[in-house]
Amino acid sequence: MEIIQIDDTTWRIEDSGVRFFLLSGTQKALLIDSGMQVHNAREIAESLVSLPIELLNTHGDIDHVGSNREFDRFYMNPAEASNYYHTQKQTGTMVPVSDGDKIDLGERELEIITLPGHTPGSIAVLDRKNRVLISGDPIQDGSIFMFGIQREMHAYLLSLEKLERYLPYFDTIYPSHGSFPVKPDLIPLLQEGAKQILAGNLSGDTAEFHGTKIKVYDIGAAKFLCDQ
Numbered sequence: 001m002e003i004i005q006i007d008d009t010t011w012r013i014e015d016s017g018v019r020f021f022l023l024s025g026t027q028k029a030l031l032i033d034s035g036m037q038v039h040n041a042r043e044i045a046e047s048l049v050s051l052p053i054e055l056l057n058t059h060g061d062i063d064h065v066g067s068n069r070e071f072d073r074f075y076m077n078p079a080e081a082s083n084y085y086h087t088q089k090q091t092g093t094m095v096p097v098s099d100g101d102k103i104d105l106g107e108r109e110l111e112i113i114t115l116p117g118h119t120p121g122s123i124a125v126l127d128r129k130n131r132v133l134i135s136g137d138p139i140q141d142g143s144i145f146m147f148g149i150q151r152e153m154h155a156y157l158l159s160l161e162k163l164e165r166y167l168p169y170f171d172t173i174y175p176s177h178g179s180f181p182v183k184p185d186l187i188p189l190l191q192e193g194a195k196q197i198l199a200g201n202l203s204g205d206t207a208e209f210h211g212t213k214i215k216v217y218d219i220g221a222a223k224f225l226c227d228q
Contacts, residue, residue, distance in 0.1 A: 002036050003048070009108070010130070011048055013041070018063045018169060018176055021134055023127070025105025028052045032125060032134055033176065034067035041067030055088065055105070058136030058176065060084030060120040068092055079121030082149055097123065113166065117156025120145065126169060128201060133170040133184075139163075140222060142178030147214045147227045157194040163187055178222070186221055193219030197226065 002014040011022040013035065020033035029051045034041040045053045056075035057064055060083035068074055070088055076084065078096045085091075088151050097103075099114040111126040115138045125134040137144065138159060146153055164187075173182045196202050197217050204215035209225065217224040 001035075003044065007130075010132075012174065012180065013038070013044060015066075019180065020176070021174060022048055022053075022062070023105060024049045024051055025108035027104075027106030028054060030105055030110065031055045031101060033058055033064040033136075034070070036063035037067045039067050040070070042070040056097070056125070056144070057084075058124070058126075058134075059119040060088055060090070061119060061137070062088050064136075064176065077112075077121030077123050079114075079116065080119060081121075081138075083119055083121070087150070091167055093221065113163070115159040115162070117147065117152055117154075117159045119150050119153075120152075122159075124163075126166060128169050131169065131171045133166070133172070133175045134172055135176070136217065137176050139173055139182070139187060139190065140175035141182055142175075142177035143223045143225055144190075144223050147209070147212065147225055151227075153194055153198055153224075153226065157191065157198065160187055160191045160194065189221035193217065193221065193224060197224060 004012050008022045012019050015035045016037045018036045020035050023030045029049045055071045071094050073093045075097045077096045097112045101112040103110045108129055113124045113126055115122045115124050118138045122138055123138055140198040167184055182215050202217050204217040207214050207216045213228050215226045215228050
C-alpha cells in the first residue's frame, strides 16, 4: 500500500493493483472507494485530513469495498444494490446517488455521472473545479472486466458516448486501475474498440480467469475481458 499526494487536497492510495482516492474541501472529505487488501481506509484518511470523512463507492465490486465496514453509510448508485449486498455479501446503509447529483465538500462540488456497462451502477465523479474525472473502472488503459452476468458491452458503449458531452469539463482522468493519470483521448479509443467487439470484427484470444473461460480483446489502448 502506498499513499501519494496529488495536490494539497487530493490523495491516491495504491492498493495491490487498485487505487482509491481521498478528496477534501473546506467542510468535509470524501473517500472514493475503500480499497481491496487494506481494511483500514478510514484510518488512512483520518491520518491525512482532520475533516469529517464520508465514503462513496464507484461500484460494488470486491476490490473497491474492502474497508466499507468501517462506515455506517456510503454513497452508491442503487443499481449496484444486488452486486453489493448479494454478490459481495457486504453491509451498511446505502445513500443513493444518481446521474447529476452533487456532493459539496465545501468550495469543491463533485458531480455524479452514471456509467453502466462494467457494472449496472458504475459511476464516475466529475470535479469541475480541478478539471478532473475520477472514472472508476470503465475508463482505464489496463484490463476492463466485461465478462459475467452483470457486465454489458452495449450499455458500456452508450456510457462512453455519454461522456462526450462532458469533455469540455475535464483535462485529466484518474482511473482505478492501469496507468495514472490518463487523458480524455483514451475515451474514443475505448469507444472504437467496443464497437469493433460488438460488430464481431475482432477475434480475441481465449483465456481463463479463476476457472472462467473468457475472451481477451487487446485493442492497444486497453484490454477487454469478455464472455466467450
